[in-house]
Amino acid sequence: MDETQTSRLQAMALAPWFIFTALYGAVLWGLYAASLPRVFAAWNGGDYSYAWLIPLVMLYIARENRDALSSAPLDAPWLGTAPLLAGIFLFWLGELGGEYTLLHISAWFVVVGLLWLHMGRTRTRILAFPLFLFLTAIPLPDFLHRQITLKLQLVSSQIGALFLRALGVTAYREGNVIDIGYTQLQVVEACSGLRYVIPLLVLGLILAYFFRASLWKRALLVLSTIPLTILWNSMRIALTGYFWIDWGPQVAEGFFHDFSGWVIFVVSFGVLLGEMWLLGKMGRNGSPPGKGSRAASPQAGQAPEDESPIEEKGKDPGDTPAGSPLTFLGQRGQFARVAAALALLGCTFAVYRTVDFSPRIPIHRTLAAFPLEVSQWRGSRDFIEAKFVRELDVSDYTLIDYMNGKGESVNFYVAYYENQRKGESIHSPETCLIGGGWVFREAGASTLPVGAHGNGSLTVNRVVMEKIGQKSLAYFWFPMRGRILHNAYQLKLFNFWDALTRRRTDGALVRVLTPVGSGESIQEAESRLQGFLSQVVPLLDEFIPGANL
Known part of the structure; x- marks a missing residue:
C-alpha cells in the first residue's frame, strides 16, 4: 500500500469522526451553553482567575502521556455509559434544582463518559489526573462559597489579632473587625484568603502529581497548602494593621494591597518547594511520574495488569491493534457507542427544550x-x-x-x-x-x-x-x-x-x-x-x- 492510499484511508477513517464530534458539540452546546457565562464570569473574578491556566496544564500532562495513550488498548469501553448517565442525572438535578455548579459537574461527567466510551478504560485512567484537575476550575455554589468565606474571615481575623498583639499592638477583635485604636480593620471577603487557598491547593495538587514520593507524602504536601495559606494571609492582615500606624490607610489599598497578595503566593510556593525537598529526604520515595506511569499505565505493547495479553476484556471484535495509527478511529464498535451516546444526549436535549418543569405559579393575593x-x-x-x-x-x-x-x-x-x-x-x-x-x-x-x-x-x-x-x-x-x-x-x-x-x-x-x-x-x-x-x-x-x- 503506497503512501497516497494510506493517506486516503486515514482521511476516510477520520471523516466520520469529524461529523460525530460536531454532533456531540452541538448537543452539548444546546445543553450547557446557558451555564457557560457563569463559569467565565467566575474565572474573570478574583477567586478563580487561575482557572484559565487549568486547560493548558491539562493539555501539557496529556501530551506527556501521549506514548502511553497511543499504546494502550481500547478496553471496557461500554463502562463509559456509567459516568455518562451520572452526568445526565446531575444535569436534571442542577437544571430542576436551580444550581449552576451541578450543571458544570454534569458537563464534566458527560465528557468523561464520552472519552471512556471512545478511548476505553485504560486511556481514560491515564488521563485521570488532568480530568480531575479540571474540577478545581468549577466555581463553588454561592451558598457554600459564602460559608467558606465567612469561616476564613473569622479565622484570619483571630490569627491576625494574635500576630498584632505579638508585634506589640493592642488589638481587640469583634467578629471580622479588628480594632487597633487608630482605626478598625475589617477583614472583608476579598481578604478572607479564599483567593489564595484555592489556587495554592491546585498548585499543591500539580506539584504532588510530579513529586517522586509515596502517597502519604504527596497527600501531606497538598493538605499543607490550606493552613499555610491561612497563616500567611493572617500575617498579611497583621502587617497591614502594624504599618497603618505610620503610613496610614494606603497600606490597605492600591499597590501595597495587591503586591502583598502576590508576596503571599510566591512565598507559599517557595515553602511548598522546600517542603517537597524535606519530604524527599525522608524515607523511601515512590516511582517518578514519567510518561504514562501514573494511574498504573501499561508500558508500550503491554496489556493492563487485570487483563490477559492475549485477550483484552471488553474489547470489541474487529478492533485495530493497539499500536495502529488508526487506533480507536476505525473500529466497528465505535459506531454503536456513538449512536448510544447521541441517543441518550439527544433525548435529554429534546425533553429539556420541550417540557417546562417549572411553570409560573401566581401568588394567591398580592x-x-x-x-x-x-x-x-x-x-x-x-x-x-x-x-x-x-x-x-x-x-x-x-x-x-x-x-x-x-x-x-x-x-x-x-x-x-x-x-x-x-x-x-x-x-x-x-x-x-x-x-x-x-x-x-x-x-x-x-x-x-x-x-x-x-x-x-x-x-x-x-x-x-x-x-x-x-x-x-x-x-x-x-x-x-x-x-x-x-x-x-x-x-x-x-x-x-x-x-x-x-x-x-x-x-x-x-x-x-x-x-x-x-x-x-x-x-x-x-x-x-x-x-x-x-x-x-x-x-x-x-x-x-x-x-x-
Missing part, C-alpha cells in the same frame, strides 16, 4: 395587600429599590416595619417566587445580613411553638447578630409548596423533586427581625418575636400557595 394592622401591631410599608428587586428576581414582596404600644419593633419581610430556575432562585438572608456588616453570634435551626402553614410548630433559622454595638434577633424560613424548609440543601433537593413530580418550583422566603434593646435579654426578644409570629404567620396562607393550588 403581598402589597398584606395587612398593616395585626392585633396590637401597627405597621408602615417600606419599599426596595427597583435595581435590587431585579437582582433578587422576586415575583412579589412586602417589607413592613411593625410597632406595638410599648414602642417595640419588628421588621417583617416576605419574598415570593413564581418559579425558581438556575440563577433565579431564592436568596438566603444570610448574604444580605452579613454583607450589611452584621456579625453572627449564634446561628442554627430552632423549632418554635408557633402554629404555621398547617403545622403545629415552625422550624426556622435562628440568628443572634451584632453590628456596631447593636444586637438583633432574626428568624427566617422558606415556605415551599406545603413544606417548611430552612437550609439551602433542602431548597435544591425539593426544587428538583417537585419540579420532576409536580412541575412546581414556586416558593417564598419569610424573615422577621427585632432589635434587642439595651438591658433587654435575648429571651425577652425571643418572646416578643414568637408572639408576633403567632399573629402574623397564619395570615400567610391567604397569600402563599401551599401543597394544593
Whole structure:
C-alpha cells in the first residue's frame, strides 16, 4: 500500500469522526451553553482567575502521556455509559434544582463518559489526573462559597489579632473587625484568603502529581497548602494593621494591597518547594511520574495488569491493534457507542427544550395587600429599590416595619417566587445580613411553638447578630409548596423533586427581625418575636400557595 492510499484511508477513517464530534458539540452546546457565562464570569473574578491556566496544564500532562495513550488498548469501553448517565442525572438535578455548579459537574461527567466510551478504560485512567484537575476550575455554589468565606474571615481575623498583639499592638477583635485604636480593620471577603487557598491547593495538587514520593507524602504536601495559606494571609492582615500606624490607610489599598497578595503566593510556593525537598529526604520515595506511569499505565505493547495479553476484556471484535495509527478511529464498535451516546444526549436535549418543569405559579393575593394592622401591631410599608428587586428576581414582596404600644419593633419581610430556575432562585438572608456588616453570634435551626402553614410548630433559622454595638434577633424560613424548609440543601433537593413530580418550583422566603434593646435579654426578644409570629404567620396562607393550588 503506497503512501497516497494510506493517506486516503486515514482521511476516510477520520471523516466520520469529524461529523460525530460536531454532533456531540452541538448537543452539548444546546445543553450547557446557558451555564457557560457563569463559569467565565467566575474565572474573570478574583477567586478563580487561575482557572484559565487549568486547560493548558491539562493539555501539557496529556501530551506527556501521549506514548502511553497511543499504546494502550481500547478496553471496557461500554463502562463509559456509567459516568455518562451520572452526568445526565446531575444535569436534571442542577437544571430542576436551580444550581449552576451541578450543571458544570454534569458537563464534566458527560465528557468523561464520552472519552471512556471512545478511548476505553485504560486511556481514560491515564488521563485521570488532568480530568480531575479540571474540577478545581468549577466555581463553588454561592451558598457554600459564602460559608467558606465567612469561616476564613473569622479565622484570619483571630490569627491576625494574635500576630498584632505579638508585634506589640493592642488589638481587640469583634467578629471580622479588628480594632487597633487608630482605626478598625475589617477583614472583608476579598481578604478572607479564599483567593489564595484555592489556587495554592491546585498548585499543591500539580506539584504532588510530579513529586517522586509515596502517597502519604504527596497527600501531606497538598493538605499543607490550606493552613499555610491561612497563616500567611493572617500575617498579611497583621502587617497591614502594624504599618497603618505610620503610613496610614494606603497600606490597605492600591499597590501595597495587591503586591502583598502576590508576596503571599510566591512565598507559599517557595515553602511548598522546600517542603517537597524535606519530604524527599525522608524515607523511601515512590516511582517518578514519567510518561504514562501514573494511574498504573501499561508500558508500550503491554496489556493492563487485570487483563490477559492475549485477550483484552471488553474489547470489541474487529478492533485495530493497539499500536495502529488508526487506533480507536476505525473500529466497528465505535459506531454503536456513538449512536448510544447521541441517543441518550439527544433525548435529554429534546425533553429539556420541550417540557417546562417549572411553570409560573401566581401568588394567591398580592403581598402589597398584606395587612398593616395585626392585633396590637401597627405597621408602615417600606419599599426596595427597583435595581435590587431585579437582582433578587422576586415575583412579589412586602417589607413592613411593625410597632406595638410599648414602642417595640419588628421588621417583617416576605419574598415570593413564581418559579425558581438556575440563577433565579431564592436568596438566603444570610448574604444580605452579613454583607450589611452584621456579625453572627449564634446561628442554627430552632423549632418554635408557633402554629404555621398547617403545622403545629415552625422550624426556622435562628440568628443572634451584632453590628456596631447593636444586637438583633432574626428568624427566617422558606415556605415551599406545603413544606417548611430552612437550609439551602433542602431548597435544591425539593426544587428538583417537585419540579420532576409536580412541575412546581414556586416558593417564598419569610424573615422577621427585632432589635434587642439595651438591658433587654435575648429571651425577652425571643418572646416578643414568637408572639408576633403567632399573629402574623397564619395570615400567610391567604397569600402563599401551599401543597394544593
